Amino acid sequence: MTRSELIARIAQQNPHLYHRDVERIVATIFEEISSALAAGDRVELRGFGAFSVKHRDARVGRNPRTGESVSVEAKAVPFFKTGKLLRERLNK
Amino acid sequence: MSGKTVTRAELAESVYQEVGLSRNESADLVEAVLAEMSNALVQGETVKLSSFGSFSVRQKGQRIGRNPKTGEEVPILPRKVLVFRPSHVLKDRINNGG
Numbered sequence: 001m002t003r004s005e006l007i008a009r010i011a012q013q014n015p016h017l018y019h020r021d022v023e024r025i026v027a028t029i030f031e032e033i034s035s036a037l038a039a040g041d042r043v044e045l046r047g048f049g050a051f052s053v054k055h056r057d058a059r060v061g062r063n064p065r066t067g068e069s070v071s072v073e074a075k076a077v078p079f080f081k082t083g084k085l086l087r088e089r090l091n092k
Numbered sequence: 093m094s095g096k097t098v099t100r101a102e103l104a105e106s107v108y109q110e111v112g113l114s115r116n117e118s119a120d121l122v123e124a125v126l127a128e129m130s131n132a133l134v135q136g137e138t139v140k141l142s143s144f145g146s147f148s149v150r151q152k153g154q155r156i157g158r159n160p161k162t163g164e165e166v167p168i169l170p171r172k173v174l175v176f177r178p179s180h181v182l183k184d185r186i187n188n189g190g
Contacts, residue, residue: 001132001139009128010121021111025121028110029103030144036098038185043098048126049174053186076186078145080176089134090149090172 037078047085054079100126133174145178 001009003026011022033043033051043051058074082090104119111118129139129147138148149172157168178186 001129001137003141006125006128006132006139006141010124013124014121017113021113024111025107025118026125028107029122029125030141032098032103032106034144034182034185036096036102037182038188039096041096041098045100045103045126048130049176051176078176078178078182078186080147080174082174086130086133086174089130090174092134 040076045083047083049083049086050081052079052081053077141179143179143181145176145182147174147176149173150175 007019007022007026010026011017011019014022036043037051037053040053042053053076055076056074059072061070061072062068063070100119100122103122104115107113107118107121108115113121132139133147133149136149138146140146152171152173154170155168157166158164159166
């Protein structure tokens, strides 16, 4: 399912809404999640899952092809933990 | 970094501010989006959201685990897990504090 398919499904369930409003709803939700993560905040959606930011220290990596050492800078990476309800539904 | 937690309530509030539906309807739509994504994933579909990331379901095989307290071996049954792969856009935003 892509973003446009998600929009189409929501639009179908809500025939009273303009299509462009459904687009804005979907865009707003993911923009909110992204900006919260960019600010270092957590996003917790009970039953679905939680987004957080994990910090990785700088390390010395290796180019797997040449074996050459390269320094990898410290960075932050987004992380998603599946919620309990969704995890259970996946395994039913 | 402020260490806040954003929940459905904040997402619904943003939708309310941005789109101008009622607060109730905004909350229902946040729920509908999460429900549609969950349903697609439960059906085994991959959910791809450009500039955000993709969610996919991976099948894990059975393996032998160990109870860390008792040292006892216990089989971990085959199961499905959800994996989120953030997009480059999202990763870059998080590292540039955008």
